[in-house]
Amino acid sequence: MSDRKRLPGSSGRDVHFERVVILAEGSFDVEGAKTAVGIIRYGRCRTVAVIDSQHAGQMAKDVIGVGEGIPIVASLQEALVYEPQTLAIGIAPRGGLLPAEWRQVIVNALECGLDVISGLHAFLQDDPEIAFVAERHGCVIADVRRPPEGLPVAEGLCRSVPEQTVLTVGTDCCVGKMSVSLELTLGAKRRGMAADFVATGQTGILIWGRGISVDACVADFIAGAAERIVLEACRDADWVFVEGQGSLYHPGYSGVTMGLIHGTSPKQMILCHQVSRPEIRGYGIAIPPLNEVVAYHETVCAPLFPTKVTAIALNTYDLAAAEAERAIREAEELTGLPADDCIRNGPDKLLDAVISAAG
Amino acid sequence: MSDRKRLPGSSGRDVHFERVVILAEGSFDVEGAKTAVGIIRYGRCRTVAVIDSQHAGQMAKDVIGVGEGIPIVASLQEALVYEPQTLAIGIAPRGGLLPAEWRQVIVNALECGLDVISGLHAFLQDDPEIAFVAERHGCVIADVRRPPEGLPVAEGLCRSVPEQTVLTVGTDCCVGKMSVSLELTLGAKRRGMAADFVATGQTGILIWGRGISVDACVADFIAGAAERIVLEACRDADWVFVEGQGSLYHPGYSGVTMGLIHGTSPKQMILCHQVSRPEIRGYGIAIPPLNEVVAYHETVCAPLFPTKVTAIALNTYDLAAAEAERAIREAEELTGLPADDCIRNGPDKLLDAVISAAG
Numbered sequence: 001m002s003d004r005k006r007l008p009g010s011s012g013r014d015v016h017f018e019r020v021v022i023l024a025e026g027s028f029d030v031e032g033a034k035t036a037v038g039i040i041r042y043g044r045c046r047t048v049a050v051i052d053s054q055h056a057g058q059m060a061k062d063v064i065g066v067g068e069g070i071p072i073v074a075s076l077q078e079a080l081v082y083e084p085q086t087l088a089i090g091i092a093p094r095g096g097l098l099p100a101e102w103r104q105v106i107v108n109a110l111e112c113g114l115d116v117i118s119g120l121h122a123f124l125q126d127d128p129e130i131a132f133v134a135e136r137h138g139c140v141i142a143d144v145r146r147p148p149e150g151l152p153v154a155e156g157l158c159r160s161v162p163e164q165t166v167l168t169v170g171t172d173c174c175v176g177k178m179s180v181s182l183e184l185t186l187g188a189k190r191r192g193m194a195a196d197f198v199a200t201g202q203t204g205i206l207i208w209g210r211g212i213s214v215d216a217c218v219a220d221f222i223a224g225a226a227e228r229i230v231l232e233a234c235r236d237a238d239w240v241f242v243e244g245q246g247s248l249y250h251p252g253y254s255g256v257t258m259g260l261i262h263g264t265s266p267k268q269m270i271l272c273h274q275v276s277r278p279e280i281r282g283y284g285i286a287i288p289p290l291n292e293v294v295a296y297h298e299t300v301c302a303p304l305f306p307t308k309v310t311a312i313a314l315n316t317y318d319l320a321a322a323e324a325e326r327a328i329r330e331a332e333e334l335t336g337l338p339a340d341d342c343i344r345n346g347p348d349k350l351l352d353a354v355i356s357a358a359g
Numbered sequence: 360m361s362d363r364k365r366l367p368g369s370s371g372r373d374v375h376f377e378r379v380v381i382l383a384e385g386s387f388d389v390e391g392a393k394t395a396v397g398i399i400r401y402g403r404c405r406t407v408a409v410i411d412s413q414h415a416g417q418m419a420k421d422v423i424g425v426g427e428g429i430p431i432v433a434s435l436q437e438a439l440v441y442e443p444q445t446l447a448i449g450i451a452p453r454g455g456l457l458p459a460e461w462r463q464v465i466v467n468a469l470e471c472g473l474d475v476i477s478g479l480h481a482f483l484q485d486d487p488e489i490a491f492v493a494e495r496h497g498c499v500i501a502d503v504r505r506p507p508e509g510l511p512v513a514e515g516l517c518r519s520v521p522e523q524t525v526l527t528v529g530t531d532c533c534v535g536k537m538s539v540s541l542e543l544t545l546g547a548k549r550r551g552m553a554a555d556f557v558a559t560g561q562t563g564i565l566i567w568g569r570g571i572s573v574d575a576c577v578a579d580f581i582a583g584a585a586e587r588i589v590l591e592a593c594r595d596a597d598w599v600f601v602e603g604q605g606s607l608y609h610p611g612y613s614g615v616t617m618g619l620i621h622g623t624s625p626k627q628m629i630l631c632h633q634v635s636r637p638e639i640r641g642y643g644i645a646i647p648p649l650n651e652v653v654a655y656h657e658t659v660c661a662p663l664f665p666t667k668v669t670a671i672a673l674n675t676y677d678l679a680a681a682e683a684e685r686a687i688r689e690a691e692e693l694t695g696l697p698a699d700d701c702i703r704n705g706p707d708k709l710l711d712a713v714i715s716a717a718g
Contacts, residue, residue, distance in 0.1 A: 095512055096579065121577065153454050156610035156642050215579040218480065220455065222578045222614040249662050251515035254621045255581040258607075259614020283515050288662055299658060303608050303647055 003085065007117065008205055008212070009146035011125065016085035016115045016140075020045045021076070023105060024090035028052035028072065030064050030317060034174055035119055036090030038203040040067040042182050048082035049073050050090070051105070065317075076105050076112070086115040092202060096121025096145070096216075107133050115140045119202025121216060144205045145213040147225060154223035158265040159305045163234040164358045167266035168244035168313065169297055171287045173253060175274040176315040177244035178204050180342055184270070184354065185241045187347035196237035198229050200260060204243045214263075215245055215256045222256060226263025239354075242266065248300060249293075251283055258300075265305045268357055269297055270350065274315040275327040291335050310357035311350045312339035362444065366476065367564055367571070368505035370484065375444035375474045375499075379404045380435070382464060383449035387411035387431065389423050389676060393533055394478055395449030397562040399426040401541050407441035408432050409449070410464070424676075435464050439471060448477040451561060455480025455504070455575075466492050474499045478561025480575060503564045504572040506584060513582035517624040518664045522593040523717045526625035527603035527672065528656055530646045532612060534633040535674040536603035537563050539701055543629070543713065544600045546706035555596035557588050559619060563602045573622075574604055574615045581615060585622025598713075601625065607659060608652075610642055617659075624664045627716055628656055629709065633674040634686040650694050669716035670709045671698035 004014035022040070024033040028050055040047050040060060047070050050060055056074035060067025073079045076087070087109040093099065098106075098120055106116055106124065110133045116124060123143040124130045134141050158165065166184065168177035181197055182204075188195035197204070199211025212225045226242070233240045242264050246253030261269075271294060279286055287293070294309040301307045312331045316324035324341055331339035338353040363373035381399070383392040387409055399406050399419055406429050409419055415433035419426025432438045435446070446468040452458065457465075457479055465475055465483065469492045475483060482502040483489045493500050517524060525543065527536035540556060541563075547554035556563070558570025571584045585601070592599045601623050605612030620628075630653060638645055646652070653668040660666045671690045675683035683700055690698035697712040 121579065153611040156644070159610075215577075217578050218574075219576050219578050219581045219615045219618065220480065220574040220612060223611055248617075251518075251621050251624075251663060252512040252582055253579060255614045255616075255618020256578045257614075258617035259578065262610050262613045265610075285515070285663060296658075296662065299655075303655065304610060304644060 005209060007142040007144055007209060008148070009144045010140055010142035013140045015117060015142045017045045019048045019083060019085045020088050021048055021079045021082065021084035021086070022050045022088050022090040023102060024050055024052045025102065025105070026052060026054055027091050028055050028063060031174070033090050035092050035203040035206065037064050037066070038178060038207055039088060039090065040064070040070065041179070042207045044207065044209065048084050049079040051076060051079055076108050080112060084114060086117060088206065089118040089120060092119060098122045106130060110134050110137050110139045113137055113139060115142070117142045117144060117206060119145045119206060119213070121145060145202045145216045147212055147217045151217060151221035152224040152228065153220060154227045154263045156265070158227050158230050158263065161231070161234050163238050163240050164268065164354070165230060165240045165242060165264060165266045166268045166270060166354055167242045167261065167264045168270045168272050169257070169261070170244055170247045170272040171249060171293055172247050172274070172277060172280050173250060174281070175272045175277065176313065176343070177272045180270060180272050180313040180350070181241040181243045182207070183342045183347040184351055187351045188239050193239050194237045195239040195241065196233040198233045198240060198242040200226065200229070200243045200245055214260050215253070219255065222259025223263030226260045230264050244272070247280070248297065249285065249287065250280055251285070261301060262304060266307055268310045268354060269307060270311050270313050271297065271309045272313045272315065276318050289334060290331055294335050294337070308357065309337065311353035312337050313350055314339055314341045316341045316344060364568060366501040366503055366568060367507070368503045369499055369501035372499045374476060374501045376404045378407045378442060378444045379447050380407055380438045380441065380443035380445070381409045381447050381449040382461060383409055383411045384461065384464070385411060385413055386450050387414050387422060390533070392449050394451050394562045394565065396423050397537060397566055398447060398449065399423070399429065400538070401566045403566065403568065407443050408438040410435060410438055435467050443473060445474040445476060447565065448479060451478060457481045465489060469493050469496050469498045472496055472498060474501070476501045476503060476565060478504045478565060478572070480504060504561045504575040506571055506576045510576060510580035511583040511587065512579060513586045513622045515624070517586050517589050517622065520590070520593050522597050522599050523627065523713070524589060524599045524601060524623055524625045525627045525629060525713055526601045526620065526623045527629045527631050528616070528620070529603055529606045529631040530608060530652055531606050531633070531636060531639050532609060534631045534636070535672065535702070536631045539629060539631050539672040539709070540600040540602045541566070542701045542706040543710055546710045547598050552598050553596045554598040554600065555592040557592050557599060557601040559585065559588070559602045559604055573619050574612065578614065581618025582622030585619045589623050603631070606639070607656065608639055608644065608646065610639070610644070620660060621663060625666055627669040627713060628666060629670050629672050630656065630668045631672045631674065635677050648693060649690055653694050653696070667716065668696065670712035671696050672709055673698055673700045675700045675703060
């Protein structure tokens with residue numbers, strides 16, 4: 001049974017996790033399907049196919065730049081030839097609801113004997129029809145966003161851990177906080193450092209196999225959830241890279257960000273920013289200059305614990321190489337901090353900054 | 360059926376709301392039972408008795424300074440002589456769980472035909488035994504902290520409402536934010552102003568009969584819940600006093616506070632502070648001087664919307680009159696803002712400050 005894995009939100013049952021087909025109908029691109037992209041880029045499972053009729057016939061690598069050899073197909077039916085064991089929901093829509101047109105695909109997948117992994121706010125296990133079909137066909141559903149029972153109110157314990165806790169923060173949602181935390185973790189491990197990644201969102205949990213989606217916790221327990229998983233990581237790791245969520249500037253999600261910051265009480269913060277994004281997406285709120293963003297984050301934390309932004313992680317995926325290099329130089333000049341795009345250039349420069357700041 | 364009322368979290372059924380007995384066993388005092396004190400001070404229902412064996416034989420007014428004619432009794436059995444229709448849970452314990460020793464009292468109350476109103480995180484309707492007994496005896500349970508279905512992600516709409524939205528913020532939990540917002544609402548109504556109170560916590564909902572407990576919402580929807588209830592209040596009121604929650608300085612609850620601030624996007628903030636409290640209770644974190652607290656709140660809001668702290672509401676319940684007067688003067692000198700204790704002195708001075716700041 002080595003092809004099964006215990007995931008959060010699976011009611012204590014193991015999920016097939018070797019051969020996964022990703023549902024990303026109508027939205028398989030870098031911006032629209034961040035869960036799909038995260039699984040393909042970092043997942044420990046093998047993605048055998050992606051379902052998106054708009055891109056059917058292409059390969060994943062052609063569309064998102066990663067995913068060598070992964071075909072995009074038009075339907076679940078077409079995906080079955082690649083022998084998936086599990087269907088993973090590959091989008092994270094605003095509000096976390098299940099798009100109505102996907103319901104039938106999920107039911108069909110269960111009828112074909114596939115397990116289903118979902119990171120939606122709307123838990124599939126709580127949907128009577130879907131739960132019934134899963135039970136009938138002996139399939140497991142993992143609602144990885146479902147928080148565990150019995151979360152505590154944060155006690156402020158992370159303020160005094162000796163480990164180097166490093167939290168990614170961002171100028172907006174979807175700018176690359178999870179990817180940067182993962183790149184730093186993997187880079188640190190390659191150097192033989194005792195490093196761990198702390199997943200705080202559904203895609204991170206899918207990739208790392210554990211964690212708590214802090215945005216799905218009852219609000220009183222955001223910081224308590226973060227505190228719990230950071231303390232767990234600190235047991236075996238000296239370098240703990242915590243996936244950030246949302247943005248202190250985001251009118252919808254700032255509460256999650258604030259709770260995560262206080263629950264983590266990080267020794268260092270890495271500021272993530274997408275260079276081509278001048279405003280909070282969908283809100284028309286201007287993102288301040290990066291030096292002001294750095295100062296703002298340090299000011300917000302100061303009354304509770306001293307911390308610094310120690311590096312800038314830029315997302316330049318949509319820029320030409322020369323533009324990216326210029327953006328990195330400009331960010332360094334503006335903030336006086338090391339900056340880099342660690343997807344484009346690898347995590348070593350940012351990792352050196354983290355190690356240097358740890359002293 | 361005029362003695363019944365529709366409350367949030369009652370599954371669409373009406374709760375008896377004329378004659379209430381409050382359960383506050385072992386904790387009926389100003390600091391320990393803020394829900395009980397809130398109901399007695401501001402509730403629209405009649406409190407017929409309080410259950411607390413430690414204070415049995417006294418009157419509520421002797422213990423908490425309000426509640427003329429309300430006896431404190433040792434048990435539910437003794438309370439029945441006062442013919443209650445409803446048992447209200449009168450504490451808001453950290454973490455919101457049901458104290459084990461209260462379970463039997465709730466079951467007994469239901470068996471006696473009483474409805475039950477609870478503001479705990481642990482929903483009584485989800486407890487199979489309690490739900491069974493309620494059903495069997497035809498009683499209604501109102502879990503007023505249960506958030507409604509289908510909450511939105513905040514859209515930032517409150518930033519542009521023309522109404523004067525006024526949010527109380529605090530240096531800690533339990534410093535009087537709800538009471539100040541209620542006093543200002545009631546004071547404004549006495550002056551004939553079109554004012555409304557927006558309840559954001561369980562006690563406020565119990566008092567006002569509507570609202571959403573934002574600390575019980577799924578974290579992604581804190582600001583969205585706040586936005587919804589503020590916009591609703593703006594339909595009929597020009598002066599909207601929003602009950603604050605937690606504190607930006609609180610390691611456990613700051614996420615709730617941040618979400619509420621951004622969801623409300625208040626035109627003004629009233630800073631609430633208990634003079635005798637130098638630290639965040641239970642955390643040993645020093646509360647900064649009030650002028651720094653004012654600046655901090657304005658700085659946190661600045662990137663999203665311009666707002667000011669326009670008055671200081673001091674809680675001096677445990678000080679002698681002369682000490683209270685001195686504390687008020689000192690707060691005014693330190694911050695340059697009008698300050699007062701509106702429980703001690705009435706809301707007029709703070710209300711004048713709010714009206715003056717509205718321009």
